[in-house]
Amino acid sequence: MPILTKALQKTAPDQPYRVAQIERRDPRPHDVVIAIKAAGICHSDIHTIRDEWGSAPFPLTVGHEIAGIVEAVGDAVTRHAVGDRVGVGCMVDSCGECEQCLADQEQDCLNGQVGTYASVDRDGTVTQGGYAETIVVDERFVLSIPEGIELDVAAPLLCAGITLYSPIDRWGVGEGTRVAVIGLGGLGHMGVQLAAAKGADVTVLSRSLAKEALAAELGATRTVATGEEDWDAELRGTFDVILNTVSADLDLDRHLRLLKPHGAMVNVGLPPAAQSIKIGSLIGGGKVLAGSNIGGIRQTQEMLDFCAAHGIGAVIETIGVTEVDEAYDRVVAGDVRFRFVIDTATFAEQEAVATE
Ligand code: NAP
Numbered sequence: 354m355p356i357l358t359k360a361l362q363k364t365a366p367d368q369p370y371r372v373a374q375i376e377r378r379d380p381r382p383h384d385v386v387i388a389i390k391a392a393g394i395c396h397s398d399i400h401t402i403r404d405e406w407g408s409a410p411f412p413l414t415v416g417h418e419i420a421g422i423v424e425a426v427g428d429a430v431t432r433h434a435v436g437d438r439v440g441v442g443c444m445v446d447s448c449g450e451c452e453q454c455l456a457d458q459e460q461d462c463l464n465g466q467v468g469t470y471a472s473v474d475r476d477g478t479v480t481q482g483g484y485a486e487t488i489v490v491d492e493r494f495v496l497s498i499p500e501g502i503e504l505d506v507a508a509p510l511l512c513a514g515i516t517l518y519s520p521i522d523r524w525g526v527g528e529g530t531r532v533a534v535i536g537l538g539g540l541g542h543m544g545v546q547l548a549a550a551k552g553a554d555v556t557v558l559s560r561s562l563a564k565e566a567l568a569a570e571l572g573a574t575r576t577v578a579t580g581e582e583d584w585d586a587e588l589r590g591t592f593d594v595i596l597n598t599v600s601a602d603l604d605l606d607r608h609l610r611l612l613k614p615h616g617a618m619v620n621v622g623l624p625p626a627a628q629s630i631k632i633g634s635l636i637g638g639g640k641v642l643a644g645s646n647i648g649g650i651r652q653t654q655e656m657l658d659f660c661a662a663h664g665i666g667a668v669i670e671t672i673g674v675t676e677v678d679e680a681y682d683r684v685v686a687g688d689v690r691f692r693f694v695i696d697t698a699t700f701a702e703q704e705a706v707a708t709e
C-alpha cells in the first residue's frame with residue numbers, strides 16, 4: 354500500500370504553498386521509511402519552483418535537506434534500523450553500475466542520478482521532496498546523522514554542507530591556503546565553517562559588512578564588502594581558492610583577478626542567467642575556473658562525521674509550514690541567518706487539501 358503523507362505543494366510557480374496529501378511508494382525491500390523532522394530551504398528549491406531554471410513539473414513538493422527518524426525498513430535493509438537518526442540530500446537513486454557510481458560519485462551517474470524532487474524516478478513517477486512528514490528512500494541514499502548534531506541543524510548539511518565540503522576537499526583547502534567565500538548565505542556559511550575547520554585562512558566577500566560579526570564567529574578572518582568601490586584593491590593575486598556560492602549574476606573577470614597564479618575559482622552557485630568571462634582572465638596566471646555539484650554518498654557521510662567531530666552545524670532560523678512563501682522572499686533578499694529550516698511538527702496543525 355502506498356503511504357499517504359502531508360506535504361507542502363505548489364500547483365504553479367506563482368501559487369502559494371498549500372498542505373496537500375501526497376503518496377509515497379509502497380516500500381520495497383531496500384527502502385527506508387523516514388519520519389521527517391526538519392527540512393532545510395535551499396535556494397535551489399526556490400530556483401526550481403519559480404521556474405527560474407526552466408519549467409518544473411507541477412504539482413510539486415521540493416526540499417532536499419532532510420533529517421528525520423527511521424520509522425520502518427524493508428526486509429532487505431541492512432544499513433539502517435527503526436529509530437535511527439538519518440538524513441537524505443539531493444539524490445534518491447542512481448544506476449549503481451557506471452564508472453561514476455562505482456567511484457562513489459553518484460551525483461555524476463552516467464545514466465542520470467534521480468534527484469530528490471522534480472526528477473523522473475525509475476518507476477516513471479516524478480519524485481517529490483522533503484517539505485513533508487514522511488519520505489521513502491532506498492537505503493543506499495540514506496545517511497546516518499551522528500549523535501551530537503541535532504536534526505534541525507543537520508538538515509542543511511545534506512545539501513549546503515556537502516556542496517562546500519566536496520570542493521574544499523578536491524581543491525586542497527586546508528592549512529596554509531587562503532580561501533575566499535563569495536556570498537554568505539546557506540552554502541557560504543557552511544563553506545566558511547568547513548574551510549576554517551580544515552585550517553585555511555578564510556575571507557568572506559559579501560555585498561555589505563552587515564554579516565561581518567557573524568562571519569567572524571563562523572571562522573572568517575575578514576569580511577570585505579563587495580558593494581564598495583575599489584573593494585578588491587588589496588586582494589588581487591592573494592587567494593589559492595575562491596568558492597563562489599552566489600545565486601545571481603557576478604563579475605567573474607573581476608573575481609578571477611583575486612586568484613594567485615594557478616589558483617582555482619570553484620562555482621557552486623547556479624544563477625539562472627548565462628555568465629560571461631574574458632578568456633584572458635584565465636590565461637594570465639594559468640587560472641582554473643571550475644564547478645562542483647554536491648558530492649557522492651560516501652563523501653556526504655564523511656562530511657557529516659567531520660561536522661560532528663568539529664562541532665559544526667548549520668546556523669538556522671526555524672519556521673512553520675505556513676511561513677515558507679514569506680521565507681522564500683527573505684532568502685532572495687539575503688535576509689536569513691543563514692538557513693531556514695521547516696519544523697515538520699507544524700504540519701499537525703494543518704488540514705490537507707484532497708488531491709486526486
Ligand atoms: P542563499 O542562501 O540565497 O545565498 C546566496 C548568497 O549569494 C546570498 O546570501 C548573498 O550573499 C549572495 N547574493 C545573492 N544575490 C546576490 C547578488 N545579486 N549579487 C551578489 N551576491 C548575491 O542561497 P544558497 O542556498 O546558499 O544557494 C546559493 C546558490 O547555490 C544557488 O544558486 C543554488 O541554487 C546553488 N546551489 C548549488 C549546489 C551545487 O551542487 N552546486 C547545491 C546547492 C545550491 P551576501 O548577502 O553575503 O552578499
Ligand code: ZN
Binds near residue numbers: 395396398417443513
Ligand atoms: Zn540544495
